[in-house]
Amino acid sequence: MINCHSASRLISKSREYPLPLLKRFSLFIHLKACDACHNFLRHVEIFSRVAKNPEDSNQDIDEAMKMRILNHLRHHQNTPPNHL
């Protein structure tokens, strides 16, 4: 049976690509018997969830900001692209 070091590596890899069948099976067997790695699997999912959904701010783009950006863009648009 694979040890925790290998199992945790497979857990991380499984977030990136579908593991080959044999590796998936050996991980499955390990997880059946190992609470620590089972917890790590759950934690890795939590990390992903927390990172993906940062706290939504209430701040929104306002009219003043819109105008500032728009003016900047117009200025930029009207400047001929005179790259050296």
Add this chain to the structure above:
Amino acid sequence: MPNAEETKTINPEKWIDSHGKILFRYAMAHLQNEALAEDCVQDTLVAALEHSHSFNGESSELTWLTGILKHKIIDIYRKRHRITYENEFCTDENADNTDNFFDQSGHWVNAPADWGDPLKLAEKKAFRQVFETCLKKMPASLALLFSCRESLEMNTEEICNTLGITTVNSRIMLYRARLHLQGCIQTNWGLSSEIQT
């Protein structure tokens, strides 16, 4: 002079009206700073203007703009973590240095404990704070890579192109980042949950 078709496509005012809100919220969520988020949206639209010829209409306008915005956010992450374009990443060939998390027989040194319901945990403010702190504590290149992968939801190909690392290296480094988070949060989460009311 732009031809009629191009003029029709390039309409910054329409961009701001249709997508400004979503782009700004996206930038705010990942930068937590209003001024930086505004700059980011502005730089995104300037870049979009300059490269409007590269918009081929295959993806939606919003997807295209969000793609540019992600790169602007990564630039700010880089500055935050003081990572230059040239170094940091390519030098990490021996990245599989995860030995200190495991003993010689491959068992956890500090076994991941049961932290409780994942869904509830992810919503807890205190947990988020510990998470953010731990992300800042880990080596900068790992934190940047982790943010690109998990926050900006870039795929392996995008990550490799943007950061100039190999697929193998990115997977090893993501593994290390996750181990760092596991260890750091495990050490600090208990403490902050006691403080929490």
